[in-house]
Amino acid sequence: MQDGGYDSEQNKKVTWEHHVRQTSEWEGELWGKKHDFVGREAFGRGERQPRALQEPGTFYEYNDVRINRFALSLLRLWEKPLPSVLKQEIMDPIGASDTWQYVPYHNSVVEINGKPMPSVSGGTRWGGGLWINSRDEARFGYLFLRQGKWEGKQLISEEWVKKATTRGGPGPDYGYLWWLNTEKKAWPDVPATSYAAIGAGSNIIWIDPEHDLVVVWRWHNGNPNELFKRILSAIQP
Structure with missing residues (x-):
């Protein structure tokens, strides 16, 4: 520039x-x-x-x-x-x-x-x-869950999604502006492959590819790990 x-x-x-x-x-x-x-x-x-x-x-x-x-x-x-x-x-x-x-x-x-x-x-x-409202956030999260594809059209390259959700550099468990769970320190009771966008007030889009799941959680002072753990417990047989 x-x-x-x-x-x-x-x-x-x-x-x-x-x-x-x-x-x-x-x-x-x-x-x-x-x-x-x-x-x-x-x-x-x-x-x-x-x-x-x-x-x-x-x-x-x-x-x-x-x-x-x-x-x-x-x-x-x-x-x-x-x-x-x-x-x-x-x-x-x-x-x-x-x-x-x-x-x-x-x-x-x-x-x-x-x-x-x-x-x-x-x-x-x-x-x-x-x-942005919760449903629009969920749609954005679902786009990443589907590796950048929406209704058969590749809006974001699959390679970009992979890089964006892969840890790199000297930072914490962090990708391209996405928080990761590679070390299972952020959310110890959910898959290491899960990741999230996190904004003010714990405004979260959490994506769990292993369970084909997107969760939008807004303005809550509780424990995200506990919420995600309970959701997984509720949907698993």
Whole structure:
């Protein structure tokens, strides 16, 4: 991306792979937030202390500013707003509703080919993000359960789904923005091949290929492992 965001010695080493694995270590400021935002105001109970930057690809950190930079790079690549891409390429083909919204920040607008376009955020920490109902989430999860295929059409390549759900890099049990269970630390009582998308408030799309199962669980402070274990117990003979 030749927009200045990757010109520094630190950032010019960042790859797409680093971004999707949250190991980019990108440095800078975007939409009024710096990469090293820390403290109780931003993280609450998860506040963290300042630290030295590492080489891109060598250190994992869940970081909204870096994901926002990733989203901006994707916008420049597609040259159209990502909500439009998502709608055309995924949500309409899987029969999603028209109620979901992918909301940008009030100031996250850039010019692409002479036109102002919103750059959406990766999370909802500062008011943007994906607002979506449970049934649409389930459809998205089912697309991955079926290895990217919907009604006979391959919307996402099977190879991409495999890579996205395979652990790699220095991070925790993590794929391409999917939480994995390879080590059975996340959910010890369910298959190691299961994986999940997890958002604010334990908003979860959990996928269990071994049992041909997708579970959407929203806004609950309980124990996901316990819920998944009970579901499996209920459906198994």
